Amino acid sequence: MVDVVRVALLGCGTVGTETARLLLTHTEDLAARVGARVELVGIAERSLDVERDPVIPRELITTDWQELVSRADIVIELIGGVEPARTMILEAMSNGASVVTANKELLGKDGPTLYAAAEAAGVDLYYEAAVGGAIPLIRPVRESLAGDRVTRVLGIVNGTTNYVLDQMATTGEDLALAVKQAQAQGFAEADPTADVEGFDAAAKAAILASLAFHTRVSTAAVHREGITAVTSDDVAWAAETGHVIKLLAVVERTPDTDAGPGGIVARVHPALVPLSHPLAGVRGAFNAVFVEAEAAGPLMFYGQGAGGVPTASAVTGDVVTIARHVVHGSRGPLESRYADLPVLGIADAVTRYQVRLRVADRPGVLAQVAQAFATHGVSIETVRQAAARGQHADLLVVTHAARDAALAATVATLGGLDVVEQVLSVLRVEGA
């Protein structure tokens, strides 16, 4: 009979501190829920001489992570990044410890290595906190929907960019100013690249796609566009047409057709979302994820996608699950990659588009523009003249669903027309 489950923490930043707080202050609850005492046996940090939250007992801190993981049943990795996190996780597993991690970068880049090590060692790998912070998302997709077929996941998975876009929509500020505001409020890092360029969202998309479609999808296979090209004009036009711009992670199963078998497309990009869609109402740094499955239909999960305290809740939930496994000698789900679907490029994505063009303001222009769409088989839903400026007019064209490759070819053709002065913006339209 196991009467204590030993937990080691690697990294004591914001999430680490809050996780330690939960483990150290909820001891009675955790023991009752697990059926054994859950003991935080140590916290590995690079230096002993850093001022820490008073909840952290000084004697728990060690710089010797190898010694620490050797005496743990569960290792929580909250260091982030690929190395040294990967080395630490692999060593922990080879010592027989299960691992809880929030490391989306490592999972997105090299998840299969971690899964293989977990399988070889007979231990668990859990990572609820890697996507959607406190929101239960990994567990529902990997367990609750295991009897169903997921067709699409569509979500706001990066709080920083959602805050920035929300700020732009609310105040009319441009991107640079909104990013500064986000930094001042603590919602963006000093170097915001990982967020605004969509790297963070792409890693999460890879993780969700892998689980949803039982296929290995790495971050490198995710089409990624950040929000840096989004202008205050785009934001204003979105509002004018009853939309809001969100950075979305979209992973979807494309159907088999006469042209060939379907596959998976995973993409991260800014998109127009109709105001009537529940994702449009997700404000500030919140996250929300739509999951569509054949039998379940549409499901939405909403909550705080980041922050030390909410993320620590997800981490500690995983610790409890694994601790129960330690007590009962059981295991959670392993990697599921049997479907092994082809991962397609952005060219094969099928969605709707809004194209904003500056054209010459004279008769016959619309016919030429419409012909460019028709040539590539892209069907137009609406055209609207956005503004006339002397010799020029701005056109807003919204298409029906079309392949991304066809839309890209259309845009190339449009760019070559004499009557088209400039293609001002191209945005995908989702959630209609």
Next chain:
Amino acid sequence: MVDVVRVALLGCGTVGTETARLLLTHTEDLAARVGARVELVGIAERSLDVERDPVIPRELITTDWQELVSRADIVIELIGGVEPARTMILEAMSNGASVVTANKELLGKDGPTLYAAAEAAGVDLYYEAAVGGAIPLIRPVRESLAGDRVTRVLGIVNGTTNYVLDQMATTGEDLALAVKQAQAQGFAEADPTADVEGFDAAAKAAILASLAFHTRVSTAAVHREGITAVTSDDVAWAAETGHVIKLLAVVERTPDTDAGPGGIVARVHPALVPLSHPLAGVRGAFNAVFVEAEAAGPLMFYGQGAGGVPTASAVTGDVVTIARHVVHGSRGPLESRYADLPVLGIADAVTRYQVRLRVADRPGVLAQVAQAFATHGVSIETVRQAAARGQHADLLVVTHAARDAALAATVATLGGLDVVEQVLSVLRVEGA
């Protein structure tokens, strides 16, 4: 090594048929996800001579449920009601089978008996489909939030009443007509009592409270008010004040105070929800549940709360989880009731109220009305004169948070005042 997991189905109504369809058509997916073949070995029904969906092979149907459960690893109970479902589940467990059920009535009334039998037999008891249909809710509360402390669950858990109230709000129809519409659309039963009187929601509230607070809460301990007293006047006044009326299930942890230790209050009743709250936007037969936890903060889960196909998704997800346990020789979580908190009555609930009164239209009336609230320590937030009708006027009083007992005493005092002609309605205000 287990190479087949045998599943028996008890009951072949709408959910049973759709569950059978998933089990019979997703065989390859299920085998890959479980690591063993999942075989539907039989379906127990009262009669062999009923026309069934062509997906159901005639040879799977049997009237001998005892023989059927004796050769199953997993028994899915979709008969509903207390008996004979309970007898069947207990017999299945004593034969060593794990059980998946969607039976909220039985779980709410006698869950502990089922849990005790599961524990004695060393088998699993899963019931994701009992609350919120397709929405993953049981698993997130019982597993994902196991490292956190849930403080409150607030949700729309009955699709029929949500459809009826939505219909009343949209068309101005009265309750009787809206119920008829719901019946015509297939959203309400011929006898709608279980839904409109709140019995269904109360059972779900009991299940959620038990899980969220690690305490046994039976349906009998849930304060229950249905929607039958909701008038089109109430609905119109809700809209007028920026609210919508929803039938809510609320289970919450009341704080320890100087007056005594806190406990749990579980209640089901119509409530005013501000239009700005995400629950206000839940239309038709959809369900949505807010869960508030100390560390995670607010979480929302949204989706189809009923219907054969969505519910079958939840049932089959549970089957996959248990089938994995059968393959790996492991177990899911057992009953968690260690907290054993006192379950308090409605008198101890603390919330806000909107009281609509018909009063004499003369000077000094408001002072008397306000004094009635003050006498019982209920603080008024706003007063609005709703309509003057000759000698009478209607007052709309919204309070700050107060104990339900204090509000009830206030209403009794108001009823005794000469100047109060009638207390037209009292509605709780939630989600502010």
